[in-house]
Amino acid sequence: MLTDQEKESRILEKYNINIKFWEELSPDLAYILGFIAGDGCFKIFGKQKLIQFPSIDIEILEKIKIMAGLNHKIYCQKPKKESCKPLYILTIKNRTICNLLQNKWNIHPRKTWNQGDYSYVLPYFRDFLRGFLDTDGCIGVYKFKGEKSTPKINCYFSGVDGVFIKWIYNTIIKETNLKGVFYRYPKIKNKSLNYSINFRGIKAYKLLQYIYYDSEDKILSLKRKRDIFENYQTKEDNNAWTLRYKGTSKQAVLGLLS
Numbered sequence: 001m002l003t004d005q006e007k008e009s010r011i012l013e014k015y016n017i018n019i020k021f022w023e024e025l026s027p028d029l030a031y032i033l034g035f036i037a038g039d040g041c042f043k044i045f046g047k048q049k050l051i052q053f054p055s056i057d058i059e060i061l062e063k064i065k066i067m068a069g070l071n072h073k074i075y076c077q078k079p080k081k082e083s084c085k086p087l088y089i090l091t092i093k094n095r096t097i098c099n100l101l102q103n104k105w106n107i108h109p110r111k112t113w114n115q116g117d118y119s120y121v122l123p124y125f126r127d128f129l130r131g132f133l134d135t136d137g138c139i140g141v142y143k144f145k146g147e148k149s150t151p152k153i154n155c156y157f158s159g160v161d162g163v164f165i166k167w168i169y170n171t172i173i174k175e176t177n178l179k180g181v182f183y184r185y186p187k188i189k190n191k192s193l194n195y196s197i198n199f200r201g202i203k204a205y206k207l208l209q210y211i212y213y214d215s216e217d218k219i220l221s222l223k224r225k226r227d228i229f230e231n232y233q234t235k236e237d238n239n240a241w242t243l244r245y246k247g248t249s250k251q252a253v254l255g256l257l258s
Contacts, residue, residue, distance in 0.1 A: 018069025022100045028067045030124035031220040033105055034131025035064070037115060037164070042098070042107050049098035051107070053090040060134065060222045061090045067220060115164035125175055127219065130211045132157060132168070134222035139208065141232055153232050155204040156180075158196040165195040176210050178203050205232075 021029065036042070041052040055061055061074050070092065077087040092098065101107040106116035121128040133139070136159055143151040159165045162184065169182045180199035199207050208229045213219070216226060 017071075017094060017097070019096055021068050022097050023104075025120065025124065027124050027127040028220055030121050030127035031131040032064060032068065033107070033118070033121060034128035034133075035060075035135055036101070036107055036131075037111070037118065037128075038132045038135025038137070038159075040107070040111075040135075042101065042109050042111065044109055048093065049095060049102070050091055050093045051098055051101060052092075055088055055135075056085045057222055057224055058088040060220075061088055063220055064090065111161075112159075113161060115159075115161045118164075118167070122171070125171055126211055126213060129168070129172070130219070130221055133211060134225060137225075139204075139225050139228045141228065152201040153204045153208070153229070154198065154200050155207055156196055156198040158194055160192065160194055162193065162195045165197060169197045172197070172207065176207060178207050180204075180207075 035053065036051065039054055041054065043050050043052070053061055053064060058074060058076075064070070065072065065074070070090075072090060072092060074088050074090050077089060079086055105120075106118065108116055118128065133155070137155065137157040140154050141151045142154055143149070157165065157168060166182065169180070173179055178199065180197050180203060182195070182197050184193050184195045186193075212221065212226060212229060216223065
């Protein structure tokens, strides 16, 4: 009879799983850990462990599969309402990978309310932050009521674990010297609190430059969100730069902001 370890070795060999990817911290693994910190779900059922990656964007799950050396199926969960989008789920039940996530990378069940210590990702914090942005973050170009200026780019992150969100905010300040707005809501007794970090205008622009430091084919990112930033860079911000920096070329302005 085969031992559990021998069974696991055969599974790794049969499905050609790149276990080395999960053993050493890299920009791609840091992104995936940020993705897990946002919307990932780690479960334990007796001896069985699994990690799930849910997303309405199947393309990012396909990218994760390729980068992480996985060949697991991505399942589609049909929406209950016609107005909702289908949810795609990538599930990993491999014991070796799950043990690494739990014991080495501090991923554990019920992480929504009590995130682990992610200080080890500091060498690749921008990649971790990009993974978190692609799950529990948002990028948008807005013109707020009463404003006469052109629309400004906004970037924010949110979560229910205040300690973790505060760590994200403090690390952003330390790494980029950019300060946004940290707040919690709603301010009502006996209501579940959410914590958010918001960056707006030039600060959001500079933060997103820091996050998207390389081309799409070289670093993992969600195309839908990245496109908002890149379209803003190339088209929607032209008027804003013209008004703010009269007589200065856009290339010079972007140099000032880098």
